[in-house]
Amino acid sequence: xxxxxxxxxxxxxxxxxxxxxxxxxxxxxxxxxxxxxxxxxxxxxxxxxxxxxxxxxxxxxxxxxxxxxxxxxxxxxxxxxxxxxxxxxxxxxxxxxxxxxxxxxxxxxxxxxxxxxxxxxxxxxxxxxxxxxxxxxxxxxxxxxxxxxxxxxxxxxxxxxxxxxxxxxxxxxxxxxxxxxxxxxxxxxxxxxxxxxxxxxxxxxxxxxxxxxxxxxxxxxxxxxxxxxxxxxxxxxxxxxxxxxxxxxxxxxxxxxxxxxxxxxxxxxxxxxxxxxxxxxxxxxxx
Amino acid sequence: xxxxxxxxxxxxxxxxxxxxxxxxxxxxxxxxxxxxxxxxxxxxxxxxxxxxxxxxxxxxxxxxxxxxxxxxxxxxxxxxxxxxxxxxxxxxxxxxxxxxxxxxxxxxxxxxxxxxxxxxxxxxxxxxxxxxxxxxxxxxxxxxxxxxxxxxxxxxxxxxxxxxxxxxxxxxxxxxxxxxxxxxxxxxxxxxxxxxxxxxxxxxxxxxxxxxxxxxxxxxxxxxxxxxxxxxxxxxxxxxxxxxxxxxxxxxxxxxxxxxxxxxxxx
Numbered sequence: 001x002x003x004x005x006x007x008x009x010x011x012x013x014x015x016x017x018x019x020x021x022x023x024x025x026x027x028x029x030x031x032x033x034x035x036x037x038x039x040x041x042x043x044x045x046x047x048x049x050x051x052x053x054x055x056x057x058x059x060x061x062x063x064x065x066x067x068x069x070x071x072x073x074x075x076x077x078x079x080x081x082x083x084x085x086x087x088x089x090x091x092x093x094x095x096x097x098x099x100x101x102x103x104x105x106x107x108x109x110x111x112x113x114x115x116x117x118x119x120x121x122x123x124x125x126x127x128x129x130x131x132x133x134x135x136x137x138x139x140x141x142x143x144x145x146x147x148x149x150x151x152x153x154x155x156x157x158x159x160x161x162x163x164x165x166x167x168x169x170x171x172x173x174x175x176x177x178x179x180x181x182x183x184x185x186x187x188x189x190x191x192x193x194x195x196x197x198x199x200x201x202x203x204x205x206x207x208x209x210x211x212x213x214x215x216x217x218x219x220x221x222x223x224x225x226x227x228x229x230x231x232x233x234x235x236x237x238x239x240x241x242x243x244x245x246x247x248x249x250x251x252x253x254x255x256x257x258x259x260x261x262x263x264x265x266x267x268x269x270x271x272x273x274x275x276x277x278x279x280x281x282x283x284x285x286x287x
Numbered sequence: 288x289x290x291x292x293x294x295x296x297x298x299x300x301x302x303x304x305x306x307x308x309x310x311x312x313x314x315x316x317x318x319x320x321x322x323x324x325x326x327x328x329x330x331x332x333x334x335x336x337x338x339x340x341x342x343x344x345x346x347x348x349x350x351x352x353x354x355x356x357x358x359x360x361x362x363x364x365x366x367x368x369x370x371x372x373x374x375x376x377x378x379x380x381x382x383x384x385x386x387x388x389x390x391x392x393x394x395x396x397x398x399x400x401x402x403x404x405x406x407x408x409x410x411x412x413x414x415x416x417x418x419x420x421x422x423x424x425x426x427x428x429x430x431x432x433x434x435x436x437x438x439x440x441x442x443x444x445x446x447x448x449x450x451x452x453x454x455x456x457x458x459x460x461x462x463x464x465x466x467x468x469x470x471x472x473x474x475x476x477x478x479x480x481x482x483x484x485x486x487x488x489x490x491x492x493x494x495x496x497x498x499x500x501x502x503x504x505x506x507x508x509x510x511x512x513x514x515x516x517x518x519x520x521x522x523x524x525x526x527x528x529x530x531x532x533x534x535x536x537x538x539x540x541x542x543x544x545x546x547x548x549x550x551x552x553x554x
Contacts, residue, residue: 095466
């Protein structure tokens with residue numbers, strides 16, 4: 001088991017007037033190579049949960065194991081954990097600070113102990129190739145002279161250059177234009193399939209989560225309320241999801257509607273392509 | 288890495304109490320007078336009078352005294368430092384000698400005296416901020432400063448600057464925390480190394496923080512402009528301040544306490 005959370009609770013401002021429970025006894029196991037989507041209403045504890053995975057926050061109760069190691073038992077090992085688990089926050093472009101794109105992307109690997117300049121260059125080249133940025137064209141540019149979408153890609157490349165096994169992305173496509181968004185989603189897919197990374201993705205966009213994830217975790221008020229395949233979740237829990245404040249992918253709504261109209265379709269359809277073949281089937285059957 | 292948290296200085300705790308409802312102008316003025324009194328009086332009895340006054344004020348405000356004391360924490364170092372300096376540097380009757388340092392009886396008394404003074408000063412100011420909302424505070428300051436409008440003191444602009452500054456303290460703290468976390472996730476280490484390295488390690492925090500703050504300032508300016516903000520001239524207030532019976536009572540009692548403190552506080 002790659003990531004294992006045992007009975008994890010977290011309280012902000014413990015013993016203060018503004019004490020709030022963000023996580024309530026979470027039990028969660030994530031296997032190597034999984035693609036997990038996390039959805040939930042704003043303030044349900046998603047971001048707090050993400051910070052448990054790489055030890056940025058220490059649970060007020062419970063334990064976090066990465067690769068079988070209790071990560072808070074030995075503080076010195078936390079740095080090692082961050083080599084295994086890479087986390088990009090929402091709007092990661094807000095963390096850029098270096099003079100050049102090269103230095104920016106090399107910051108992470110340098111921190112994890114890579115001193116050799118050739119090796120650093122190799123890592124930066126590789127990370128930039130992954131995010132589709134031309135090395136010689138961008139390496140000497142200031143990150144602040146780039147466009148929003150490019151800045152986002154540099155920020156993500158700076159995590160990829162650490163070469164972590166697990167990549168956690170918090171709302172990676174927020175406020176990106178359609179083109180950059182498409183590119184980024186393709187990259188995330190690639191990371192999972194070609195580079196065999198374990199991916200944990202948080203998004204408010206149901207289409208994205210439904211299409212990419214193999215497993216979806218639904219959170220509400222600091223608890224995990226559902227944990228299943230996207231098909232099962234979007235097929236059977238329409239009302240429950242809506243009371244939580246979530247929705248279905250638009251195409252799934254259409255399929256649900258067709259079903260209530262008495263057509264024999266699968267209401268767990270999540271993508272346009274699936275819906276297309278489902279409807280063609282339906283038409284063929286009627287002939 | 289310890290993140291910035293639990294900062295109670297300047298924090299407002301809302302409670303329904305007589306103290307909370309007092310006119311902020313009166314509260315600011317009285318706090319100012321009390322601070323001056325604490326600086327001027329020179330006897331323990333004087334301090335006792337002020338101390339009793341402040342703690343009954345806290346009791347009346349229904350704010351948990353724990354939070355008042357929590358406000359002391361960041362300044363504890365300063366208090367202990369003054370205490371030690373006075374212990375070792377005052378001339379007089381030696382009662383304890385450690386190596387070349389000697390503690391004198393006079394130093395001991397003097398040290399505790401100054402520490403008490405600092406303690407009371409902090410209590411007085413945190414009493415004000417704990418029981419007065421930031422809006423009330425800036426409103427009060429604006430009204431008090433508008434007396435000086437005839438000599439071209441831009442009272443409204445100063446108050447607006449304060450409101451904005453107060454408004455953005457939590458935002459910027461949150462942002463700092465977020466940036467620290469993001470850099471830690473990229474393997475940055477803020478806890479080890481010598482002092483020069485540690486200062487160098489702050490760069491990945493400070494640069495993004497400044498850039499974001501400038502962005503925010505710019506956006507805020509545009510948003511204010513879009514809503515036709517034109518400064519203080521002819522601007523009215525949603526909440527008008529008025530002096531009520533309780534305010535008068537509070538003012539008179541406080542003034543009596545200050546006089547009393549001076550009577551007992553003269554050498």
